Amino acid sequence: MAFEPxxxxxxxxxxxxxxxxAKLSLWDAHGRLLAQRSRTHPQREHAGLRVLxxxxxxxxxxEVLREFAQSGPVAALVPVAHGAAAALLRGDALAHxxxxxxxxxxxxxxxDYESRRDAFAHSGSPRLPDGLNLGAxxxxxxxxxxxxxxxxxxxxxxWPQFWAxxxxxxxxxxxSSLGCHSDLWNPxxxxxxxxxxxxxxxxxxxxxxxxxxxxxxxxxEWAERTGLSPALAVHCGVHDSNAALYGARGFAEIxxxxxxxxxxxTWFVAxxxxxxxxxxxxxxxxxxxxxxxxxxxxxxxxxxxxxxxxEIERLARIDLPExxxxxxxxxxxxxxxQALALPTWAHGVGPYPRAHGRWIAQPxxxxxxxxxVALYAALVSDVLLEQIGSRAS
Numbered sequence: 439m440a441f442e443p444x445x446x447x448x449x450x451x452x453x454x455x456x457x458x459x460a461k462l463s464l465w466d467a468h469g470r471l472l473a474q475r476s477r478t479h480p481q482r483e484h485a486g487l488r489v490l491x492x493x494x495x496x497x498x499x500x501e502v503l504r505e506f507a508q509s510g511p512v513a514a515l516v517p518v519a520h521g522a523a524a525a526l527l528r529g530d531a532l533a534h535x536x537x538x539x540x541x542x543x544x545x546x547x548x549x550d551y552e553s554r555r556d557a558f559a560h561s562g563s564p565r566l567p568d569g570l571n572l573g574a575x576x577x578x579x580x581x582x583x584x585x586x587x588x589x590x591x592x593x594x595x596x597w598p599q600f601w602a603x604x605x606x607x608x609x610x611x612x613x614s615s616l617g618c619h620s621d622l623w624n625p626x627x628x629x630x631x632x633x634x635x636x637x638x639x640x641x642x643x644x645x646x647x648x649x650x651x652x653x654x655x656x657x658x659e660w661a662e663r664t665g666l667s668p669a670l671a672v673h674c675g676v677h678d679s680n681a682a683l684y685g686a687r688g689f690a691e692i693x694x695x696x697x698x699x700x701x702x703x704t705w706f707v708a709x710x711x712x713x714x715x716x717x718x719x720x721x722x723x724x725x726x727x728x729x730x731x732x733x734x735x736x737x738x739x740x741x742x743x744x745x746x747x748x749e750i751e752r753l754a755r756i757d758l759p760e761x762x763x764x765x766x767x768x769x770x771x772x773x774x775x776q777a778l779a780l781p782t783w784a785h786g787v788g789p790y791p792r793a794h795g796r797w798i799a800q801p802x803x804x805x806x807x808x809x810x811v812a813l814y815a816a817l818v819s820d821v822l823l824e825q826i827g828s829r830a831s
Contacts, residue, residue, distance in 0.1 A: 448513045451506060453499065453601060455519040456678060457704040458747065460495050462502045464512070473509075475502045481538075488541035490523060492532070496604065500663050507665035515605065515656075517675035520704070521618030522570050523597035526585050527609060527644075533585050533592060536600070539569040543578055551577045555621050556631045558722075562730025562738065563621045567786040573621030573633055580637065587637075593644045598675030606654035606672040609644040614680035616643070617732025625730045625738040649676040649684075649734040676734060679707040679741075684734050687711070698828040700819060706746030707731075708822035709739050720827055726789040728825050742822040744781075744788030746815050749795075752783050754804070754811040764805035765812060772809045777801050779814040789821045 448467035454460070463474040477498040482491045506512060522539040525532055543551070551574050558564055569575040576594070579585045586592060595603055596615035603609045617623040622634045622643075630640035647653065651674045661668040676684070682701035686692050692699075694711070701707045709731055712720070720740055722728035731739040750756060756765060776799055782788050783795035801807050 449510065451503065451512055451515040453515060453517045454678065455495060455517070455597065455601065457520045458751075460498065462499060462506070464506050464509075473506065475505070482535075484535040487535070488538040489535035490538050492536055500660075503660075503664035503666055512666055512670055514652075514671040514673060516673045517598045517601040517605075518678050518681045519596075519598040519601065519615075519675065521597070521615060521677050521679075522572050522575075522620065524572055524575070524615075525595045525597070525600035525603075526579070527593040527595055527600075527603070528586075528589065528591055530607075534579060536597070537569055537575045537579070539572075539575070542568050543574050547578050547581050548574070550581070554633060554636070556624070556633050558724040560624055560626070561621055561631050561633075562617070562625045562732075563619045563623075564724035564727060564729050566619060566727075570787070571619060571621045573631075573637075573639075576622075576639055577637070587639070587642065590641075592642050594639060594642045595644045596677075598677065599644065599647075602653050602672050602675050603644075605656055605660055607657050608653040608672075610647040610651075610653055610674050611644045612647060612649050612674050612676065612734075613732050613736045614649060614677040614734050617730070617736075618677050618680075619729050619731075623732060625732045625736075628736050647674045649674050649680075677731075678703065679705070679709060680731060680733055680739075683709050683711070683739065698823060698826065700822070702746060704745065704747040705743050706815070706819055706822065707741055707743040708819065708826055708828065709741045710826045710828055712740060716827075723825065725791070726825060727787050727791060740826045742789065742825040744818050744822065745784035746818065749783040750811055750815055753779060753814075754808045756808045756812050761805060761808050765808040768801070768803070768805040768809040769813070772801055772806050772813065775799050775801070777806065777810045779810050781814075781818060789818065789825060 450465045452463045459476045461476040464472040479491050482489050525536050526534050580587050593609045595609050599610045617625050622631055624631050634640040652671045653674050654672055656668050656670040679701040683699045686699045698710045728742045731741045733739050778798040780796050781790040782793045
């Protein structure tokens with residue numbers, strides 16, 4: 439391993455727990471990346487349910503944080519994580535393993551849940567398959583009586599804030615995760631949804647804090663395990679796509695004006711910053727995976743998405759250095775041959791949720807396939823921009 443010798447005090451760790459990878463990155467006080475380590479998530483099960491690998495994520499984090507600590511002082515840590523996940527806490531422990539949103543919801547439970555959830559016009563949350571609506575996960579656990587939701591000590595903590603809690607012991611909620619197609623938040627009134635209130639979940643939500651708030655300092659347990667300073671500041675944390683939006687707004691060309699950011703990863707998410715007047719004029723199609731996200735300031739953000747990273751992974755490796763130049767060279771050829779990958783390769787989501795992916799004039803070579811897959815991702819991304827009304831200034 440190698441760290442820049444000029445690394446300064448004031449370094450920050452960003453802990454990014456995505457759906458496919460967990461990444462820890464170390465940054466110096468000038469915003470320069472010093473080191474990054476990642477880990478792929480294996481699939482886990484508990485009592486017949488698909489759950490997230492909390493223990494494995496934590497073990498790997500301890501190893502990497504110990505490595506980072508050996509290179510010099512670290513001043514702060516910011517957790518960033520995907521949506522549609524939350525931890526249920528009782529005291530100092532999980533009340534139940536954290537559910538994986540790709541686990542299917544039994545149809546009888548699904549129908550009952552669908553009859554209770556808020557309309558899209560109020561929640562900005564489209565009806566999504568499996569557990570992609572966080573409320574569906576909570577409803578399932580409630581129906582199973584797997585968690586005592588009537589216990590006043592129970593706390594519902596979004597996925598980024600769960601990791602902040604593990605590090606410093608302070609439980610919190612944050613709007614960018616609560617407002618991420620969860621069915622739990624009304625983005626227009628900045629309060630829990632009617633569903634969250636009637637089901638009793640609103641009173642179980644951990645106290646609301648801002649993404650940048652320092653919740654506390656590193657616990658003695660984590661300081662001992664990692665070698666990091668117990669004075670390290672643990673920030674509340676943020677939903678991953680909203681972190682990308684917030685970072686983009688730091689550029690003067692974007693700021694608080696009208697702009698669209700395309701966040702990529704397991705999901706490609708197009709997020710459009712708009713004025714309230716523009717928002718009122720938009721008509722989003724919830725049946726095509728359009729939604730209203732909520733930014734770190736609680737403002738509604740028209741969004742559209744597809745599972746771009748997952749689909750690319752299934753079709754071809756386009757990220758390998760040895761394929762990059764060959765892929766670009768092959769692009770004119772595949773366009774001339776009218777080669778196309780057609781949606782959808784992650785069924786049930788995206789702008790064509792009921793379509794089944796297929797090839798037209800599939801290339802026979804790796805470079806041609808990679809070029810066609812990259813073109814596919816670009817074309818679907820363009821559809822996302824159309825869905826949310828993005829336009830050149």
